[in-house]
Amino acid sequence: MTRTDPARAxxxxxxxxxxxxxxxxxxxxxxxxxxxxTKSPADLIHGNPLSPGSLGSxxxxxxxLMSFQDGAVLTWMGNSVAYSAxxxxxxxxVSIPAGYAMALMSFTGRRLLLIVTLVVxxxxxxxxVLPIFLELSYVGLVNQAxxxxxxxxxxxxxxxxxxxYFSTSVPGELLDAARLDGCGEGAxxxxxxxxxxxxxxxxxxxxxxxxNWNNFFLPYVMLPDSDNYPMQVxxxxxxxATPTFNPVVGANAEVQPPELVLATLLSIAPxxxxxxxxxxxxxxxxxxxxxxx
Amino acid sequence: MTGSRLRLSAGHxxxxxxxxxxxxxxxVPTVYALNLAFTDARGVFTGxxxxxxxxxxFRFLAAVEHVATYLVLWLVTxxxxxxxxxxxxxxxxxxxxxxxxxxxxxxxxxxxxxxxVLLWLFxxxxxxxxxxxxxxxxxxxxxxxxxxPGHLPWIFTLIAFWTGxxxxxxxxxxxxxxxxxxxxxxxxxxxxxxxxxxxRVQLPMLRKWIVYMLILSxxxxxxxxxxxxxxxxxxxxxxxxxxxxxxxxxxxxxxxNDFNGSAAIAVDLLIVALCCAGLFVARGGLFDTx
Numbered sequence: 001m002t003r004t005d006p007a008r009a010x011x012x013x014x015x016x017x018x019x020x021x022x023x024x025x026x027x028x029x030x031x032x033x034x035x036x037x038t039k040s041p042a043d044l045i046h047g048n049p050l051s052p053g054s055l056g057s058x059x060x061x062x063x064x065l066m067s068f069q070d071g072a073v074l075t076w077m078g079n080s081v082a083y084s085a086x087x088x089x090x091x092x093x094v095s096i097p098a099g100y101a102m103a104l105m106s107f108t109g110r111r112l113l114l115i116v117t118l119v120v121x122x123x124x125x126x127x128x129v130l131p132i133f134l135e136l137s138y139v140g141l142v143n144q145a146x147x148x149x150x151x152x153x154x155x156x157x158x159x160x161x162x163x164x165y166f167s168t169s170v171p172g173e174l175l176d177a178a179r180l181d182g183c184g185e186g187a188x189x190x191x192x193x194x195x196x197x198x199x200x201x202x203x204x205x206x207x208x209x210x211x212n213w214n215n216f217f218l219p220y221v222m223l224p225d226s227d228n229y230p231m232q233v234x235x236x237x238x239x240x241a242t243p244t245f246n247p248v249v250g251a252n253a254e255v256q257p258p259e260l261v262l263a264t265l266l267s268i269a270p271x272x273x274x275x276x277x278x279x280x281x282x283x284x285x286x287x288x289x290x291x292x293x
Numbered sequence: 294m295t296g297s298r299l300r301l302s303a304g305h306x307x308x309x310x311x312x313x314x315x316x317x318x319x320x321v322p323t324v325y326a327l328n329l330a331f332t333d334a335r336g337v338f339t340g341x342x343x344x345x346x347x348x349x350x351f352r353f354l355a356a357v358e359h360v361a362t363y364l365v366l367w368l369v370t371x372x373x374x375x376x377x378x379x380x381x382x383x384x385x386x387x388x389x390x391x392x393x394x395x396x397x398x399x400x401x402x403x404x405x406x407x408x409x410v411l412l413w414l415f416x417x418x419x420x421x422x423x424x425x426x427x428x429x430x431x432x433x434x435x436x437x438x439x440x441x442p443g444h445l446p447w448i449f450t451l452i453a454f455w456t457g458x459x460x461x462x463x464x465x466x467x468x469x470x471x472x473x474x475x476x477x478x479x480x481x482x483x484x485x486x487x488x489x490x491x492x493r494v495q496l497p498m499l500r501k502w503i504v505y506m507l508i509l510s511x512x513x514x515x516x517x518x519x520x521x522x523x524x525x526x527x528x529x530x531x532x533x534x535x536x537x538x539x540x541x542x543x544x545x546x547x548x549x550n551d552f553n554g555s556a557a558i559a560v561d562l563l564i565v566a567l568c569c570a571g572l573f574v575a576r577g578g579l580f581d582t583x
Binding site: 015018019022023025026027028029030032033036044045049050093094095097098100101102105106107108110113115116117118119120121122123124126127128130131132133134135138150151153154156159185186189210214215216217220221232233235236239240244245246257260261264267268271272274275276 | 302303304305306307308310311312313314315317318319321322323325326329374378381382384385394397398400401402403404405406407408411412413414415416418420421422423424425436455459508509512513515516518519522523526527528529539542543546547552555556559562563566567569570571573574
């Protein structure tokens, strides 16, 4: 099918150019972020945007960043780690058994639970943030870690992924055999099902971690106290102290633009690392259920 | 399992933890928000008063208009470009280039929330942007000119596309792979070119996924909050902090201490999200494993 047709050659070049333009569009901002963190404030404005700065500037930026509000950045990163870790643990603890039971056990209300899970899963998480705030402020739980950790642990998408996995990848006969051998329901789940479920546990943990780490609206509403901010909310406080975006701060501003760049980089580093190491695996999650129906 | 009376079984024990969270953070807040929306500060039933009052707020219609403009731009851009890019990547002959491009397009998906908005504030500031000439040509000489309210729907579309499109390209690419070879081959034998095949064979077979993408993006787009909130903060007053519907709900709760008004606006948004999700689940197809 290779005809040397000039129109075809032109089309090929155009398509390649189109795809490359978009590759640049997706990558360039990330690249700029890496380079900008190694520049002095003056260099950032007057130098070539895509030239590297120096290691010295990077170290200076880092030191300034760490001294911002007496090390607030480390507090915020620590909060992000804590909130995400607790939420992931709790999510796994409730989602894996629930998805397993919905796929392989029969009980009253199973179908209803499945439909409700699908509906809530398709709703954006932010839709419930203000109602949850109103609810938690009524019971006086606002401004505590629990007010973000508990809502984040409610992760219907994780239950759905587990349900899909157990309905498609684990044969029911295997579990029946275990039950015949005298395993109770609990033992069957722990000894037979769970060892087979490693891929889905990893997948749910990943999605739950990324969602929680990047969550902004929930902690923004629930945690008014700067000491409790996760990094995402802390960034907005740094933005307010940056002269480029807020001239009122004045010349002895607390945050210089390169430091804000470095803070942004720091805020995405954990998720980016996980992303780079597990991309193959992610696609499986994104297309879960695609082979069905 | 037949029987109208509730029988507790092992299954209930397994789902109990999840059900508790579902009730506490899915059902109760919804019911409580509804309750607040239909009552006043003293808890007296007021019918639709809160809905009428908030809808008549001069900021409300403006916010709806802002969000609607953004949604139209965002959904059209997303659909056209995602399908085009997925089809083109799918046609590439070299396997490594297909994998590399999908990965490159997908990486920004790691960013969300405040991080991605902050990064784009830098990208759009002509004094530091790596594409400053382009920004100046399109939107103005200074950062304040760039983020003037008329440009915002485009800017929010840009941010949303940059973080979200890659994931959908991967999904559509995967869906294109599931189209049987014989169908594509038959179309080629009939003399259809690549454009005709895309329009007549591939796109119709992706319909379910396109609807899925549109519904999820529509529901998420109506919730617009962090982008205008940060742009407002960075623009020192050029852009108000009441640009989107969710910001208005936030202001009602936190600035005016009017929880009933806030709940009414939150319920408005909740209904949109519920309708989107409910319609999709009711139509089924994608998630039927039973």
